[in-house]
Amino acid sequence: MDIPHTEDLEKQQPTMITNSGxxxxxxxxxxxxxxxxxxKGITVPGNLMRLLNSGxxxxxxxxxxxxTDIYNQLSELVAPAKPQTILLMYDENKKAPPFLFLGSVPLIRRMMAVALVSLFSLIGLSLSGAVNNENMVASMFDLQGTDLLFVQAxxxxxxAIGASFAGLFKANSFVTQGVYDPKHESSYWVRFVVGLISGITLTQLIPINLDAVAQSTTDMIAVDTNSEANHAAIRITTALLGGFSANLVYNLLDRIVETLKSFITPKKVQNPAVLRQQLENQYRKEKLQFVTQLSQExxxxxxxxxxxxxxxxxKMQKRxxxxxxILVNGEKNIPAKK
Known part of the structure; x- marks a missing residue:
């Protein structure tokens, strides 16, 4: 019998260790x-747990x-939750990080921290004298220096509050259902940054009639308030909405581009061959309908x-x-029967 060489044993050993791991x-x-x-209160067969524990x-x-058999059966029991999500939350609970109460996955905790920082920043910046009704209503091109910096901040x-709120709501729904995928974490941060851009774009670069919005808001809530204060509140709320719904700003900008494009781009002339084919098809369709009507009559x-x-x-002459x-007019005109 051939005795395996030492080199062969060394090549086989990493594979066995990898399989065992x-x-x-x-x-x-x-x-x-x-x-x-x-x-979750799901019934697990006892033989699976006995086999997993000591069998x-x-x-x-x-x-x-x-x-493999145990894994497949347990995956079916916990469906539609994903094993990857369950393992992530299980490992996080075992590690017990200091801010685990903020969320069971790292993304939730990070985004929660960003939301809290944004909220405290909003409150802290509002204490500054540069943040007042006059500066909040003014355009970014009418301000300068620290006034502009505080207003933009x-x-x-x-x-950021709106963007983090939207991201937290979406991610938390996936985590609750057990279908959160960590590989999509970057997409949440992309949406967050896009929300920041949307909020600034909607409040500073897109012209909005604040008087009309303030009047409609006042009529809606039936409260007589200072119109200038309404403008400042609307500006803040618009930034929050822009961060929450980046798609709104994208669709708005896309509609503006399409409108400008319709003025700049000349109207396309239809191909004569295509137009002729359409007319021929329409003629054949009408001819078929007319022949069918004659046949029925x-x-x-x-x-x-x-x-x-x-x-x-x-009576025969009448028919x-x-x-x-029908042959002359193409319409059936039969008097009502008595």
Whole structure:
């Protein structure tokens, strides 16, 4: 019998260690899935837990088959929750970071921190004397120095509150359902930055009639307030809405671009060949409808002749006259029966 060389054993050993480590990882995921199922009140078969606790084989192949079978059954039990999300929350609970109460996944905690910083920044900036009704209503091109800096900062803070609120609401719904995917974390931060841009764009670069908005708001809430104060509040609220719904600003800008494009771009002239084909198709369609109508009328006359062998000459003449009207006018005009 051939004795394997030392080099061959060294090549085989990393593979065995890797397989063993992967099985250990699967066992850890099975433990997380079982913990999640029990916490949600899902019935877990006792044989699965008994096998997972102390019934796994020492042989790699048999153990791999057992762990895979347990993993698949537990995944079906916790569906539609994803095992990746469950494992992430399970590991976070085991690590017990200091700010775990803010969220069970890192994204929620980071975005919660950004939202709190934005909220405190909004409150702190509002204490400055530079943030007043006159400066808030003024355009960014009418201000300068620290006044402009404080106004833009408070609008940016309002936009950040709206953007973080939208991101938190969306991410929390996925985490609650157990379908949150960590690989999409960057997309939430992209939406957050886009929300900041949208808030500033909507409040500073897109002209909005604050008088009309303030009047409609006052009429809606039926409160007699200072119009200038309404303008400042509307400016802050607009920044918050711009951060919350970046799609709103995108659609608004896209509509403006399409409108300008319609004035600049000349109207396309339809291809004569395509127009001719459309007219021919329309003619064939109308011709088919007309022939079908004539065929139906002839069939009715034939049925009347078959059912009434003694049809008088006047009645026959009347039916032929009606048929002639269809040929000439293209419309059926039959008097109502008495």
């Amino acid at each position: 992967f099985l250990d990882q699967l066992e850890n995921e099975c433990e997380a899935l079982a913990h999640y199922a029990f916490s 796994l084989s020492e042989e790699q192949d048999v153990r791999a088959h057992q762990v 408070i609008l940016l803070a309002a936009s 002839l069939l009715l006359i034939k049925q009347e002749l078959a059912s009434d062998d003694e049809m008088c000459k006047d 032929l006259t009606q048929y002639l009207d």
